[in-house]
Amino acid sequence: MITTVTSLGRSGLSDWLVQRVSAFVMTAYLVFIVGYLIANPDLNYSQWATLNSSLPMRMFSLLTMVSIAAHAWIGMWCVLTDYITERLIGPKATAIRIFFQLGMIAVTMLYVIWAIDILWGI
Amino acid sequence: MLNVSIYRYNPEVDSEPYMQDYQVDTQGKDVMVLDVLEKLKVEDPSLSFRRSCREGVCGSDGLNISGKNGLACITPLSSAVKGNKLVIRPLPGLPVIRDLVIDMSQFYAQYEKIQPYMINNSPAPAIERLQSPEERAKLDGLYECILCACCSTACPSFWWNPEKFIGPSGLLQAYRFLADSRDTATEERLANLDDPFSVFRCHGIMNCVQVCPKGLNPTKAIGHIRNMLVRSAT
Numbered sequence: 001m002i003t004t005v006t007s008l009g010r011s012g013l014s015d016w017l018v019q020r021v022s023a024f025v026m027t028a029y030l031v032f033i034v035g036y037l038i039a040n041p042d043l044n045y046s047q048w049a050t051l052n053s054s055l056p057m058r059m060f061s062l063l064t065m066v067s068i069a070a071h072a073w074i075g076m077w078c079v080l081t082d083y084i085t086e087r088l089i090g091p092k093a094t095a096i097r098i099f100f101q102l103g104m105i106a107v108t109m110l111y112v113i114w115a116i117d118i119l120w121g122i
Numbered sequence: 123m124l125n126v127s128i129y130r131y132n133p134e135v136d137s138e139p140y141m142q143d144y145q146v147d148t149q150g151k152d153v154m155v156l157d158v159l160e161k162l163k164v165e166d167p168s169l170s171f172r173r174s175c176r177e178g179v180c181g182s183d184g185l186n187i188s189g190k191n192g193l194a195c196i197t198p199l200s201s202a203v204k205g206n207k208l209v210i211r212p213l214p215g216l217p218v219i220r221d222l223v224i225d226m227s228q229f230y231a232q233y234e235k236i237q238p239y240m241i242n243n244s245p246a247p248a249i250e251r252l253q254s255p256e257e258r259a260k261l262d263g264l265y266e267c268i269l270c271a272c273c274s275t276a277c278p279s280f281w282w283n284p285e286k287f288i289g290p291s292g293l294l295q296a297y298r299f300l301a302d303s304r305d306t307a308t309e310e311r312l313a314n315l316d317d318p319f320s321v322f323r324c325h326g327i328m329n330c331v332q333v334c335p336k337g338l339n340p341t342k343a344i345g346h347i348r349n350m351l352v353r354s355a356t
């Protein structure tokens with residue numbers, strides 16, 4: 001049996017909504033960055049540093065990082081509960097899955113903290 | 123002569139399943155896959171499969187025919203034979219009882235979970251509970267399901283989590299009762315579906331739509347359920 005202890009939200013609906021909203025934020029960020037690079041073909045370091053140290057840009061970057069973390073958490077949880085199950089790989093599955101999920105959660109958290117450190121260290 | 127390859131497994135004598143090859147003379151006619159099976163059964167009575175109505179109504183002969191799930195009785199050879207070869211296997215993902223006969227318990231358990239009956243505790247009117255033609259029209263494309271399991275056994279999400287994901291067939295039926303104006307248990311039905319598996323394991327792969335022999339669209343019904351869940355939560 002698979003339980004939902006390591007899922008991000010408790011309900012399927014909240015997970016699903018988080019997936020949609022985070023996908024939107026990531027797309028918006030990508031479009032903005034690519035658009036900015038195209039609009040500024042001869043970008044120099046000071047311009048780039050000014051952009052990234054402005055508060056709105058920091059917030060946007062952080063929001064995107066949090067979106068990536070949430071999206072990856074939910075996505076990986078789905079993949080793991082599909083393929084690393086007792087049905088498919090036998091009785092050790094639960095232990096292996098929890099190991100990967102906790103590892104995944106730890107790495108995700110680390111990335112978010114690291115991102116905060118970078119963004120507010122500029 | 124048509125080459126037919128059939129999945130055989132009799133747990134009482136076989137240590138594992140194998141494919142058995144047969145040659146069938148169809149006299150060049152475009153008969154149904156079920157006709158071929160019936161012909162083979164006369165020659166080899168040990169060959170087991172389910173069938174009843176032989177006209178696409180009962181849903182008992184769902185099989186994996188040349189790689190695609192469908193009803194043997196309404197699948198003509200012309201749409202199933204590739205390179206003079208017909209390959210017949212049981213529906214994938216559920217335990218095989220013998221040859222082409224599978225154990226459908228898991229599939230029915232999911233059907234049972236969605237409470238496939240009208241719930242309405244208000245006193246029954248003298249004659250019947252009426253619906254307007256518009257209300258009735260909402261059930262079209264839903265009530266026609268014959269529970270053949272072609273869709274659910276074509277769905278990867280159902281293969282991986284058949285005890286937690288309701289599957290396309292059950293969800294189509296769940297929506298059939300959510301959409302019924304005479305049913306009053308909408309809230310309770312939705313609450314039972316709001317976990318990360320029952321509905322949300324559907325990733326819109328649409329295998330179900332591709333195989334449904336009745337031309338139904340479980341993915342669309344699942345989308346409606348999701349919208350109802352969003353609306354009831356906001």
Ligand code: SF4
Pocket residue numbers: 276277278279280289290323324325326327328329330331340341344
């Ligand atoms: S659309 Fe959903 S229910 Fe249909 S086959 Fe795909 S995952 Fe399964």
Ligand code: SF4
Pocket residue numbers: 266267268269270271272273274290291294333334335336337338340
């Ligand atoms: S939705 Fe179609 S394929 Fe699925 S059980 Fe019903 S009739 Fe069969």
Ligand code: FES
Pocket residue numbers: 173174175176177178179180181182183184193194195196
């Ligand atoms: S035998 Fe009844 S649906 Fe094919």
